[in-house]
Amino acid sequence: DVKVTQSSRYLVKRTGEKVFLECVQDMDHENMFWYRQDPGLGLRLIYFSYDVKMKEKGDIPEGYSVSREKKERFSLILESASTNQTSMYLCASSRKSNSPLHFGNGTRLTVT
C-alpha cells in the first residue's frame, strides 16, 4: 500500500520565519504535489514535480518554493511565513500523470 508521510501534523510558526514542510513517499512515484486546503475553497495546487529536480508552478505558487533532490522526497518552503499562509497543507504523489493521487494526512500550519 502506498504511503505518503508528512513530517508534522501540526506546526505553529511566527510571521517572518522560514518554514519547511517535508513529504516522503515510499512507492517510487514519479509525480509529487503540494496542495493547500482551506474551508470553502477546496484544494489548490501550489507546486508539483514530475521528476527529480523538476518543478512546476501550480495555481498559487506565490510565497512558496519547493525542492525535490530525491525521487521520494518533496519539500515545501515558506521563505517568510505570513498569517495568510495559515492552512492545511497536503502532499500527494502519483505513479503517472493520470494515476490516482495518494495523499498524506496533512500538516496544519498556523502562522501567528
Next chain:
Amino acid sequence: QKEVEQDPGPLSVPEGAIVSLNCTYSNSAFQYFMWYRQYSRKGPELLMYTYSSGNKEDGRFTAQVDKSSKYISLFIRDSQPSDSATYLCASSPMDSNYQLIWGAGTKLIIKP
C-alpha cells in the same frame, strides 16, 4: 464563479438512506471526473474515476456525469455511519493530475 461548485453542507441523513452528492462545473472542456473521500484528520482518497458522460458503479457507489448540464453526481446506496466524511469532486480537461480543479467538498453525516 468557481470552475467547480459544490455545496459544502453538512448533509445529514439517516443510516440506510440513499445519498446524492452533486457538483456543477463551468468548463465544457472538462472530460475527466473524480470523487475523493476525506475522513476527518486524513488525506483524501480516490473513490470513483469517470471519463466523459455516463454512469460508473462500484459496490454501493455510483458516479454519474451529465455533460449537457455540466452536472456530476455521486450516489451512495444503503448509507452507513462509516460513510460519514467530506466528499470532494474534481475535474480536468485532460487525463492528467496537473490540471485538476477541485470542488470545496461536501460534509456528509450518516446518523445511526
